[in-house]
Amino acid sequence: MSKAIVAIGGGQIRTRGTAPIDREIIRLSHKKNPRLLFIPTASSDSEIYWKRVQKYFGDFLKCKTDVLFLIREHPSPERILSKISWADIVYVGGGNTLQMMRIWRRLGVDKLLISAYESGTVLCGISAGSICWFDSGHSDSMCFYNPRKWKYIRVKGLGLIGGIHCPHYNSETLGIPRRAHFREMIQKTGGMGIAIENNCAVEFIDGQFYRVIASKPHARAYTVYKSGGEVVARQIRQQKQLAPVASLARR
Numbered sequence: 552m553s554k555a556i557v558a559i560g561g562g563q564i565r566t567r568g569t570a571p572i573d574r575e576i577i578r579l580s581h582k583k584n585p586r587l588l589f590i591p592t593a594s595s596d597s598e599i600y601w602k603r604v605q606k607y608f609g610d611f612l613k614c615k616t617d618v619l620f621l622i623r624e625h626p627s628p629e630r631i632l633s634k635i636s637w638a639d640i641v642y643v644g645g646g647n648t649l650q651m652m653r654i655w656r657r658l659g660v661d662k663l664l665i666s667a668y669e670s671g672t673v674l675c676g677i678s679a680g681s682i683c684w685f686d687s688g689h690s691d692s693m694c695f696y697n698p699r700k701w702k703y704i705r706v707k708g709l710g711l712i713g714g715i716h717c718p719h720y721n722s723e724t725l726g727i728p729r730r731a732h733f734r735e736m737i738q739k740t741g742g743m744g745i746a747i748e749n750n751c752a753v754e755f756i757d758g759q760f761y762r763v764i765a766s767k768p769h770a771r772a773y774t775v776y777k778s779g780g781e782v783v784a785r786q787i788r789q790q791k792q793l794a795p796v797a798s799l800a801r802r
Contacts, residue, residue: 552671555579556711556755558681560747561645561719562766564607569677571766572752573612579673579754580639587614588638592654593646593679596623600644608642621654628659635663640673643680648706649692651679661709668711678718681747683708689717689733689744691724698725703732705740712755713743713796720746720773734782737775743800744775746784753787760793774799 557576562569577585589604591597601618609616619626619634626634635641641664643651655661668674674684682688685708693701703724705715717733730746737744747753751770754762763772772787787799 553579554668554671554757555673556668556684557673557675557752557764558684558712558716558745558747558755559675559677559718559752560681560770560772561678561722561749565603567607567611568750569752569766570612572764573608575754575764576640576642576673576675577612577614582639584613584615585639585673586637587616587640587642588634589616589618589642589644590621590660590676590680591618591644591646592621593648593651594644595646595650596620597644597646604642604644614640621658621660631658631660632663635660635667635672638667638672640675641667643674643676643683645676645678645680647692647695648679648682648688648690649704650695652683652706652708655683665709665711674711681718681752682706682716685712685714685716685745686710687715689715689729689736691729694725701725703727703729703736705736711758712745715740715742715744717744717746717775719749721748721771733775734784737777738782741777744773745799746773746775748772755796756793759796761796761799762791762793763787763789765789776802778802
């Protein structure tokens with residue numbers, strides 16, 4: 552069984568803005584009506600978010616849905632394991648990446664998700680839910696603590712995908728553009744950046760292959776890296792066939 556991760560840069564499920572991407576996630580499960588577990592830790596277990604996921608993935612896309620509330624319900628380790636083991640798809644919502652990763656590590660959810668991936672569970676998510684699968688990500692988590700004085704930070708992820716990920720590459724948080732700051736981050740830290748715009752996703756298969764999926768015509772993904780002292784953003788070509796992940800590092 553292949554191992555799959557789909558990292559979504561952004562978009563609104565309320566308006567079905569990522570539907571082509573989400574249908575691909577369902578296809579990767581190899582089931583007509585897969586069991587989808589929603590993890591809304593980054594939104595502090597938002598009940599409204601969960602209801603939207605139920606309506607969208609349940610009523611519209613015909614998945615069997617469940618939710619893992621880690622903050623409001625304080626589930627036992629056995630309950631957490633049971634829910635994650637039940638899922639064909641784990642979908643992680645957006646919000647405060649830093650808070651989410653701290654809670655996951657404290658409760659051992661990080662290790663359970665890695666095990667689920669190795670067992671063939673499709674892992675996916677949007678914004679914070681896409682950052683978490685990478686080595687690290689460009690995050691606006693600090694704006695949740697002090698909206699008037701904050702800065703983008705780098706948050707450590709699970710390391711299932713190499714590189715530094717920036718979601719919402721074509722948008723901003725509280726008036727501060729992500730694109731410019733992510734380029735500054737790469738200038739300082741080096742490494743390979745994977746930047747994904749809203750309504751775009753990158754699908755990773757077995758850690759060896761990838762494909763860009765867009766739900767809007769002009770949504771793009773990029774590799775961002777240093778070359779000769781300058782930061783370069785190179786568009787990742789959209790194509791129907793899977794391509795080797797190693798090709799993302801070619802300059």
